[in-house]
Amino acid sequence: LPSDATAAADGDAAEERKKSPIEEKYAEILDYNEDDDTEPGPDPAFYYDLEQLYARAKTSSGPNSTPSNFLTLFHSFGYECLKRCNLHVLDEKHVLFSAGNYIQILNLETKKLTYLPTVGGRGIGSIAVHPSRKYFAVGEQGYEPHILIFEYPSLKLYRICRMGTEHAYAFLSFSPHGDKLASLGCSPDYMLTIW
Numbered sequence: 001l002p003s004d005a006t007a008a009a010d011g012d013a014a015e016e017r018k019k020s021p022i023e024e025k026y027a028e029i030l031d032y033n034e035d036d037d038t039e040p041g042p043d044p045a046f047y048y049d050l051e052q053l054y055a056r057a058k059t060s061s062g063p064n065s066t067p068s069n070f071l072t073l074f075h076s077f078g079y080e081c082l083k084r085c086n087l088h089v090l091d092e093k094h095v096l097f098s099a100g101n102y103i104q105i106l107n108l109e110t111k112k113l114t115y116l117p118t119v120g121g122r123g124i125g126s127i128a129v130h131p132s133r134k135y136f137a138v139g140e141q142g143y144e145p146h147i148l149i150f151e152y153p154s155l156k157l158y159r160i161c162r163m164g165t166e167h168a169y170a171f172l173s174f175s176p177h178g179d180k181l182a183s184l185g186c187s188p189d190y191m192l193t194i195w
Helices: 006-015 020-027
Strands: 088-089 094-099 100-105 113-116 126-128 135-140 147-151 157-161 169-174 179-186 192-194
Touching: 088 126, 094 126, 100 126, 135 169, 147 179
Parallel strands: 126 169
Antiparallel strands: 088 094, 094 100, 100 113, 126 135, 135 147, 147 157, 169 179, 179 192
16 A cells, blocks of 8 residues: 555646646636635626727827827628628627628618627637527637627627637637537637636
8 A cells, every 4th residue: 555655746746747838828717616716796787898998990109190090980891701600690680790800780671780899809700699689799819819798789898708719719609598608719729618
C-alpha cells in the first residue's frame, strides 16, 4: 500500500501538469462550479445603451480631422447568402438577417429596413432567434468577439456575453426551451460554450 506521502506526491504531480493555452486563458470558466455561484444574476430590467457601445468609423485625430459622426449609414445593399442560417423569421411581418457589420430587420409589408450595428465592428459570424421570438443573439467576428442579445420588438441591447471564443462565432443556437444558448467558435480554438 502506498503511504500518504506517496499519494500526496502523486497529487502534486497531477497538479503541476502543464495546462494547455485554452485552459490557461479560460481557467475561471473551466473551473466554474454552479454551487459556488452566490452572486445574483443581472437585473432583468437592465439594458445596455447601444448608442454608446457600437463601433464607429475610425478617423484621424487633430484640429483638421473628420469627426467620427461624419459618416452615417444611408442604405445597405446586401444579404450574405453563403452564410449558414442567416435568415430568420421574427414574426409574420419581419425577417432578420446580417450583412457586413449590421443586423438588418426587414418589414415584409412596407419593405422598410431597420439597421442595428455591432459593438466590435468587424463583422457578424452567426445569428440565432430565441424560441419565444422575444430575443435574438448576434455572434460577432474579430479579436475576442461578443455575443449580443437583443430584445424584440424593442431592439434594446439586453445582454452581452464575453470570452466565449478567440476570433469569431461560427454558429449560435438556443435550446428548445430557450433557457440556454450554445455558441461555437471558429479557428483556432473551436470553443463550444453553453451560456
